Amino acid sequence: MALLEIENLHVGVEDEDIRILNGVDLTLDTGALHAIMGPNGSGKSTLASVLAGREEYEVLEGSIRYDGEDLLELEPEERAEAGVFLAFQYPVELPGVSMTNFLKEAVNSVREARGQEELSSTEFLQQMRERADMLGLDADLTKRSVNEGFSGGEKKRNEIFQLAMLEPRLAILDETDSGLDIDALQSVANGVNKLRDGSRGFLVITHYERILQYIVPDRIHVMMDGQIARSGDKDLAETLEEHGYEWIREEVAAAA
Amino acid sequence: MSTSETQYLEGKASEDYKHGFYTDIDAETAPDGLTEDVVRYIAHRKDEPEWLLEWRLKAFRHARDRIDGGETIDWAHLDYEAPKFDEISYFSAPKETASYDSIDEVPDEILETFERLGIPLEEQKALTGVAVDAVMDSVSVATTFKEKLKEKGVIFKSFGEAAKEHPEIVREYMGTVVPYTDNLYAAINSAVFSDGSFVYVPEGVTCPMELSTYFRINEAGTGQFERTLIVAEPGAYVSYLEGCTAPMRKENQLHAAVVELVAHEDAEIKYSTIQNWYPGDPDTGEGGVYNLVTKRGLCKGDNSKISWTQLETGSAVTQKYPSVILAGDDSVGEFYSVAFTKGHQQADTGTKMQHIGKNTKSTIISKGISADVADNSYRGQVKVSKNADNARNFSQCDSMLLGPDCGAHTYPYIESNNPSAQIEHEATTSKVGEDQMFYCHQRGLGEEEALKLIVNGFCQEVLQELPMEFAVEAKELLDIELEGSVG
Numbered sequence: 001m002a003l004l005e006i007e008n009l010h011v012g013v014e015d016e017d018i019r020i021l022n023g024v025d026l027t028l029d030t031g032a033l034h035a036i037m038g039p040n041g042s043g044k045s046t047l048a049s050v051l052a053g054r055e056e057y058e059v060l061e062g063s064i065r066y067d068g069e070d071l072l073e074l075e076p077e078e079r080a081e082a083g084v085f086l087a088f089q090y091p092v093e094l095p096g097v098s099m100t101n102f103l104k105e106a107v108n109s110v111r112e113a114r115g116q117e118e119l120s121s122t123e124f125l126q127q128m129r130e131r132a133d134m135l136g137l138d139a140d141l142t143k144r145s146v147n148e149g150f151s152g153g154e155k156k157r158n159e160i161f162q163l164a165m166l167e168p169r170l171a172i173l174d175e176t177d178s179g180l181d182i183d184a185l186q187s188v189a190n191g192v193n194k195l196r197d198g199s200r201g202f203l204v205i206t207h208y209e210r211i212l213q214y215i216v217p218d219r220i221h222v223m224m225d226g227q228i229a230r231s232g233d234k235d236l237a238e239t240l241e242e243h244g245y246e247w248i249r250e251e252v253a254a255a256a
Numbered sequence: 257m258s259t260s261e262t263q264y265l266e267g268k269a270s271e272d273y274k275h276g277f278y279t280d281i282d283a284e285t286a287p288d289g290l291t292e293d294v295v296r297y298i299a300h301r302k303d304e305p306e307w308l309l310e311w312r313l314k315a316f317r318h319a320r321d322r323i324d325g326g327e328t329i330d331w332a333h334l335d336y337e338a339p340k341f342d343e344i345s346y347f348s349a350p351k352e353t354a355s356y357d358s359i360d361e362v363p364d365e366i367l368e369t370f371e372r373l374g375i376p377l378e379e380q381k382a383l384t385g386v387a388v389d390a391v392m393d394s395v396s397v398a399t400t401f402k403e404k405l406k407e408k409g410v411i412f413k414s415f416g417e418a419a420k421e422h423p424e425i426v427r428e429y430m431g432t433v434v435p436y437t438d439n440l441y442a443a444i445n446s447a448v449f450s451d452g453s454f455v456y457v458p459e460g461v462t463c464p465m466e467l468s469t470y471f472r473i474n475e476a477g478t479g480q481f482e483r484t485l486i487v488a489e490p491g492a493y494v495s496y497l498e499g500c501t502a503p504m505r506k507e508n509q510l511h512a513a514v515v516e517l518v519a520h521e522d523a524e525i526k527y528s529t530i531q532n533w534y535p536g537d538p539d540t541g542e543g544g545v546y547n548l549v550t551k552r553g554l555c556k557g558d559n560s561k562i563s564w565t566q567l568e569t570g571s572a573v574t575q576k577y578p579s580v581i582l583a584g585d586d587s588v589g590e591f592y593s594v595a596f597t598k599g600h601q602q603a604d605t606g607t608k609m610q611h612i613g614k615n616t617k618s619t620i621i622s623k624g625i626s627a628d629v630a631d632n633s634y635r636g637q638v639k640v641s642k643n644a645d646n647a648r649n650f651s652q653c654d655s656m657l658l659g660p661d662c663g664a665h666t667y668p669y670i671e672s673n674n675p676s677a678q679i680e681h682e683a684t685t686s687k688v689g690e691d692q693m694f695y696c697h698q699r700g701l702g703e704e705e706a707l708k709l710i711v712n713g714f715c716q717e718v719l720q721e722l723p724m725e726f727a728v729e730a731k732e733l734l735d736i737e738l739e740g741s742v743g
Contacts, residue, residue, distance in 0.1 A: 052694075077701060079698075094692060097713030
C-alpha cells in the first residue's frame with residue numbers, strides 16, 4: 001500500500017517569486033526504499049523540507065498524501081507524531097540540552113500521540129542503550145548536549161540513532177552521507193539497513209552513488225529543475241556515476 | 257523568525273502572576289518616612305540592645321545625608337522612577353508577635369499562605385532535611401530543625417534573635433563586609449532593617465542540612481529590609497537557600513536587602529537564591545517590586561570559597577551584584593546567574609570579583625533571557641590588586657532574546673594591576689533560532705515544549721549549581737515563566 005503519494009507538487013519560497021519544485025510526482029510504498037539523486041539546486045532538499053513541514057516553503061499546487069491523509073494539513077510536530085522523520089542535512093546544536101532529556105521528551109511525545117504508554121526512565125534508558133549498541137554508537141554521545149561539539153560524522157550518526165529511537169513509518173534522509181569518511185558512511189548505512197525491516201518507507205536523498213553501494217535502493221529517482229526527470233532501478237546509479245547528469249538533461253530537452 | 261513563532265514568543269508573557277494573592281493579617285506599620293523616630297520605633301518594637309540602636313542611628317544619619325543630598329543611582333541601564341523615600345513605611349510586623357515555640361502556634365493564615373506557594377511548612381519537617389526559617393513580612397514566625405542544628409553547634413536564627421542572644425558574634429561581623437557607607441540602599445537598610453537571618457557555623461563543622469529561608473513582602477507600601485549575616489569558621493561548610501515570592505500589590509514596593517558572608521580559612525559558603533517577586537503589570541509595568549540588593553562575601557581566610565547562584569525571574573526592577581572579596585590566598589569566588597525578564601521588567605545584575613590574595617580564582621557564568629519589551633543587562637567587574645599574584649578569572653556572559661523588542665546588554669569591567677593575572681571573558685547574544693525550534697518540532701515537540709527545552713538548556717550550566725531540591729523548583733519556575741497562550 002502507498003505510504004506516501006506526492007502528486008504534481010509545486011513549491012515556492014514564501015513571499016518571494018521563486019519556484020523550486022515544478023510538479024513532482026512520487027509514490028513510496030511501506031517497506032520500500034527509494035533514493036533521490038540529482039545535481040545541486042535541483043530541489044532534493046526542498047522536497048525533504050516540505051515533507052517535514054518547514055514554514056518558509058509554500059505549496060502552490062499539488063498534494064501530498066501520507067497514509068491516505070493530507071500531510072499538508074499537519075503541523076511539523078503532528079507530522080513527527082504521525083511517524084514522519086527527517087534526518088537533517090545540517091543537524092542543529094541545542095546547547096545544554098542533554099541527548100537523554102531531548103530524546104525522552106521526543107519519544108514520549110510521539111508515543112503519547114500514537115496512543116502508547118510513556119516509557120519509564122528505566123525502560124527508556126534501556127532502549128537507548130540497546131539502540132546505541134545496535135548502531136555501534138558510543139554511549140557517551142547520549143550524555144552530551146544535542147549535537148554540541150559533535151564531529152560531522154557524529155552528527156549524522158546521531159540522526160540515525162534518533163531515527164532508531166523514534167521508530168518512524170516514513171524516514172527521510174537528507175544527504176546523510178555527505179561529508180562522511182568511509183567508516184562513518186558504512187556505519188550509517190549499516191544502521192539504515194538494520195532499520196529497514198519492512199515496516200517503514202525510506203527516502204534517501206544523496207548526491208553520490210557511493211552510499212547506494214551499501215544501501216541498495218528499490219528505486220532511484222533523478223531530480224532536475226524541480227521535477228523527477230527520470231526513475232529507474234539500482235543500476236541507474238552506476239550509469240549516473242559514469243556519465244553524470246548532463247545526458248538526462250539532454251534527453252529531457254530533446255523530448256520537450 | 258516566522259510570524260507564528262514570533263506571536264508565540266510574544267504571547268508567552270501574558271500569563272498572570274501565579275503567586276499574586278494577599279494574606280489578611282493585621283499588621284502594625286510604622287508611619288511613613290525615614291526619620292530618627294522611625295528608627296527608634298523599630299528598635300523599640302524589636303526590643304533591641306542599645307548598641308544596635310546606636311549602630312542604626314549612625315547609619316540613619318548617613319542615609320539621611322545622602323537622601324537629602326539628592327543622591328541618585330543613574331549609572332545602571334535601568335529606567336524607573338526612584339523610590340520616594342519619605343513616602344515609604346519602613347516597618348511592619350504581623351500583629352500576633354513572632355517567635356513561636358512550635359509550629360502549632362503559627363496562625364493558620366500564615367501557614368495557608370505558604371501552602372498556596374507550594375511550601376507546606378508542616379511537611380518541611382519531614383522533608384529532605386531542609387530547615388526553614390520563615391520570614392513573613394519582617395518578623396520570623398517559625399523555625400524548624402533547631403534541635404539538629406543545635407547538636408552541631410550551628411546557630412540559625414532570625415537576625416533580631418541573634419542580636420540579643422549572640423551579640424558578641426553579630427557585633428564582630430555586622431557591617432564589616434557591607435559597611436553602611438557602601439551605598440544608599442545599604443545605608444537605608446542598616447538604619448531600618450526589619451529582620452533577616454543569621455547563620456554561624458563553628459570550626460570544622462559541616463552544616464548537616466541546607467538552610468532555607470522564604471521571604472515574602474506582604475504589606476502595601478512597605479519596604480522590606482532584611483539583613484542576612486553568615487559566618488563560617490575555619491573548615492566549616494554551609495549551603496544556604498533563599499527563595500522569594502510576593503503577592504500582587506499596586507504600589508511599587510522597595511526591597512533593599514543586605515547580605516554579608518564571611519568565610520574563614522578552608523571554609524565554604526554556598527548561597528543560592530530564587531527570586532520571583534511580583535514583576536508588575538505585564539502591559540504597563542506598574543506595581544512591581546524594586547529589588548535593590550547589596551550582597552557581598554568575604555573570603556577572609558586562605559583557601560576559603562564563596563559561591564553565589566541565583567535565578568532571578570521576578571521584580572519590576574532588579575539591581576544586584578553579589579560579589580566576592582578574595583582576600584585569603586588560594587581563595588575561590590563563584591557567581592552563577594540566570595536572569596529572566598519579560599513584560600516591562602528590567603534587570604541590571606552581575607557581580608564583582610576582587611582579587612587580593614595570591615593564587616585566587618574566580619568564575620562568572622551569567623545567562624540573561626529577555627522577552628517582550630524587557631531589558632536585561634549584565635554588569636560585572638573583575639579587579640586584580642597589585643599583590644594578587646597568579647589571579648585567574650573566567651567570565652562567560654550569554655544573552656538570549658525571545659522576540660524583536662527586548663534588549664540584552666553586557667558591561668564587563670576589567671582592572672588588572674598584576675601582570676601575572678589571567679583573565680578571560682566570553683560573551684554571546686543569540687536569538688532562539690527558528691532552526692532550533694524546527695529541529696525540536698520535527699522530533700514531535702510542540703512550541704511550548706521546544707522553547708522550555710531550549711531555554712532550560714541555555715541555563716543548564718547555572719541550574720546545575722543549585723542544590724538538588726532547589727534545581728527542581730528552579731526548572732519548574734522557568735517553565736511557568738515560559739508558559740503562555742499557545743494557539
